[in-house]
Amino acid sequence: MTNSNLKIGVLALQGAVSEHIRSLERAGAESCAVKTVGQLEGLDGLVIPGGESTVIGKLMRKYGFIERIREFSAAGRPIFGTCAGLIVLATSIEGQEEPHLGLMNMTVARNAFGRQRESFETDLPIEGIDEPVRAVFIRAPLIREIGADVEVLAVYNGEMVTAREGHLLVSSFHPELTDDYRLHAYFADMVRQSRTGEPKG
Numbered sequence: 001m002t003n004s005n006l007k008i009g010v011l012a013l014q015g016a017v018s019e020h021i022r023s024l025e026r027a028g029a030e031s032c033a034v035k036t037v038g039q040l041e042g043l044d045g046l047v048i049p050g051g052e053s054t055v056i057g058k059l060m061r062k063y064g065f066i067e068r069i070r071e072f073s074a075a076g077r078p079i080f081g082t083c084a085g086l087i088v089l090a091t092s093i094e095g096q097e098e099p100h101l102g103l104m105n106m107t108v109a110r111n112a113f114g115r116q117r118e119s120f121e122t123d124l125p126i127e128g129i130d131e132p133v134r135a136v137f138i139r140a141p142l143i144r145e146i147g148a149d150v151e152v153l154a155v156y157n158g159e160m161v162t163a164r165e166g167h168l169l170v171s172s173f174h175p176e177l178t179d180d181y182r183l184h185a186y187f188a189d190m191v192r193q194s195r196t197g198e199p200k201g
């Protein structure tokens, strides 16, 4: 048994970073901003925040994060992508030739709510969390199609907005912009469980 704290980094190339760090700390994890690939070492999990997926993708390529985050994931370490982070994790992005990380088996659509509903909030029931979560959507993406191993955790107006594939978790909305840190706690549990699967010694 190890007593060391969970360490969950937040990719800090662009977007809402400090709010994620605050929510992760409230959920009982240690957290820090990740600006260089070297900082991925020693992390148990990673959050990829919202922002602009094209910008985040470009900076990930520039600073060598694509390969290193793929290795991070291949080692079974959990990743949570929110909003633009969801787009960055997808294997396919509508209207775009290339994905970014291409790790989670799903097709996503960017800015899928249209201009009328660029930004809104709702109480969203999420599988595995007791009461609905206050969800803030900002120029949010939707999940259009999923692979067989992807489990849908939340649906809004018939559209998939939260999902999980093994150690990968994604949400269309911004869970870090409210005081409700239950989705971060859910992710911290995923990270904790992935650690107990580690070989002892």
Ligand SMILES: NC(=O)CC[C@H](N)C(=O)O
Residues within 6 Å of the ligand: 049, 050, 051, 052, 053, 054, 082, 083, 084, 085, 087, 110, 111, 138, 139, 140, 141
């Ligand atoms: N809030 C967000 O992260 C918005 C995502 C952004 N619209 C994109 O396409 O990347």
